[in-house]
Amino acid sequence: MRVNRFSSNDDILTVLHEVADAVHEVLAANDDWGLSGRRATQYSIDVKVDEAALSVLHGAGCAVLSEESERTGEWGPDDLLVVMDPLDGSSNASRRVPWYATALAAIDHDGQRASLVVNQSTGTDRWWAVTGGGAYRNGTLLSPRHAHSLNESVIGVSGTPLFHPGWAQFRAMGAAALDLCLVAQGALDGWIDYNSHGVWDYLASTHICSEAGVHVTEWQGRSLVATNHSDRRTPIVASTPQILRQLVDVRDRHEDERTRSMS
Numbered sequence: 384m385r386v387n388r389f390s391s392n393d394d395i396l397t398v399l400h401e402v403a404d405a406v407h408e409v410l411a412a413n414d415d416w417g418l419s420g421r422r423a424t425q426y427s428i429d430v431k432v433d434e435a436a437l438s439v440l441h442g443a444g445c446a447v448l449s450e451e452s453e454r455t456g457e458w459g460p461d462d463l464l465v466v467m468d469p470l471d472g473s474s475n476a477s478r479r480v481p482w483y484a485t486a487l488a489a490i491d492h493d494g495q496r497a498s499l500v501v502n503q504s505t506g507t508d509r510w511w512a513v514t515g516g517g518a519y520r521n522g523t524l525l526s527p528r529h530a531h532s533l534n535e536s537v538i539g540v541s542g543t544p545l546f547h548p549g550w551a552q553f554r555a556m557g558a559a560a561l562d563l564c565l566v567a568q569g570a571l572d573g574w575i576d577y578n579s580h581g582v583w584d585y586l587a588s589t590h591i592c593s594e595a596g597v598h599v600t601e602w603q604g605r606s607l608v609a610t611n612h613s614d615r616r617t618p619i620v621a622s623t624p625q626i627l628r629q630l631v632d633v634r635d636r637h638e639d640e641r642t643r644s645m646s
Contacts, residue, residue, distance in 0.1 A: 385444040388461050388491040392513035395463065398443045399487045399499040399511075405435045406469055406485045407506035416477040425451070426477060432469040436485070440465050445489070450583045453612040463496065464610065465489050468583035470503070472558030481505075486560035488587035490608060498587035500560050510564040512594035520568050525595040527622035528569040533629040539565060542577025545640040548633040563588030566620050567595035573621035575630045576602070577637060582609040585618045592620050598627045602634050 386395050409432050419425045433451035440447050446456035446464045458464045465487055470476060472483030481504035488498045495514055502508040510525070512518040518525040530536045537552045539562040554571065556562055559580055565571040567588070576585075589599050589607055601607050602617035609616060619634060621627035 385442075386489075387444060387463055388493075388496075390463075392497045392516065395489045396497040396499065396511060396513060398439070398445070399465070399489065399497060400509075401443075402436045402439045402465075402467075402487055403485045403499060403501040403503075403506070403509070405439050406432045407501070407503055409435045410470075410476070410503055411506075424473075426470075426473045428476070429470055429473055432485070436467060436469045440467070448583065448610060448612065450581055454610075458610075460492060463489050463491055466583050466586045466610075468560060468581075471560040471584055475557050476503070480557070482556050482558050482561055484558050484560045486583060486587040488590055490586075490610075494608065495586075495590050498590040500564050500587050500591065502561055510567065510588075510591050512591040514590075514594070516594065518567055518591045518593075518595035520564070525567045525591070526569060527566060527592075527595060527597045528572055529623055530572045531623055531625050533626055533633075536572035536626055538630070539563070539571045539574035540577065541575070541580070544577060544633075545637055545644070548575075549629075559584045560588045563618075563620060564591055566597050566622060567592045569622070572623075573619070573626050573630050575619050575634060576617045577634070579615040579617045581612070582607070582614055582616065585616070589618055589620065597622060598624055600627060600631065602631065 419427045446458035449467045468486045476483040485501045489496045497513045499511045538550045540555045599620045
């Protein structure tokens, strides 16, 4: 199937599912968990799954922004760009921790269209959204929890806090794309990034969160939609506006503490 900006969101989503299936096939057959030697922390499997995903997406007429291969394909006014991490959580995968994903977000020049995140340890646990159509996990409509205070919340974390932020509990599981989806389905009350991420790590999941009714922001107020490989953002999401404000305050304090420790 070929898709462009005039295609339906459902047709675009179908192509994203095809990409995830192609990646799963490569992962299922893989027995090489060594590094690629091309750049630090890149595994050989990262390159293999990227090639499989690019074959499907370029065949469908999409341009791609991938963590592994940067920008490929033509992204003209009538085209789609798929922002992709073919294997988010490569270290988890290499250690057989069953929490690693393919994350895909299709955008046009007007904004986001369709997103898909697949837990590739199974290949069947899938979260998706189309703009204006809600968010789903395996066909079930998603909605967040409604905790109103950080001290009663369970928060997903990427990075290491410099002080105890006051939450009830936290989870640090090593695959941002999947972690964010847990907020969309109500398993976590929020998620905070103590560092920053490439757009491929979060764009699909924050779209899913937004469609589920989760409150989403970028710590410094920047747009989360970015189309350059060098772009980095610091997403924060929460089930309620109150928790979002508290998490932004936590991130501000963390940065103040970090800056003070370096001076």
